[in-house]
Amino acid sequence: MTTSKSPAEPIDPKLVRKLADILKETELTEIEVEQGDLKIRVARQLTAAPAVAYTAAPVAAAPVAAAPAAVAAPAAEAAPTTDSAAKSRKDAIKSPMVGTCYLSPQPGAAPFIKVGDRVKQGQTLLIIEAMKTMNPIPSPREGVVAEILVNDAQPVEFGEALVVFE
Incomplete structure (x- = not known):
């Protein structure tokens, strides 16, 4: 390029x-x-x-x-409060980058998704801020949200499990 x-x-x-x-x-x-x-x-x-x-x-x-x-x-610090078995699931939606994860478009706003929500392919699940750029993370497939494995404003690593669908 x-x-x-x-x-x-x-x-x-x-x-x-x-x-x-x-x-x-x-x-x-x-x-x-x-x-x-x-x-x-x-x-x-x-x-x-x-x-x-x-x-x-x-x-x-x-x-x-x-x-x-x-x-x-x-x-x-967050490891003891989350289910480590869920984080290692192969079917979990994983972070494509290192950054800070946000569950809503802005502070005080409703989250993009909640447990039990049915989501469509391409729908924004959350945002990861990297280099002061907000990167929406779209759903790769349709499904029902079974677990959200991260908290709002939590740092995430590349490949870290973020969301699990049923």
Whole structure:
């Protein structure tokens, strides 16, 4: 692609998934791609799933290193309150990126979905904020919401289970 992405454009989740797959296939621990002002770094820990950090190209390396630590601490705190078996379900809708998850379009507004709601394919389930960009997460299929595995304003990681359908 020859055009550079502006900061207002959403991150392509397919690109992030492709980079994570390359890590698995090649057994690398880190890969970085730079395209215009967009810089995507995907790294994996030897004992955990891949972690993804996003930064704009002009940003110094220090915020990139700090981002995974900031995401990891709140996730560890939330772990005891959520069902770990549900989080590992293969049929769960998973996060396509690292960011902060929001269940409603704005503070105080009704959530996009509730447990028991019937959703259509393409309907917005929640929003993930990454690099100050709000990225709507659409439903990949029709179904009834059985569980919502994240809380409002909770940091999420790439591949983390978000919603389970019946």
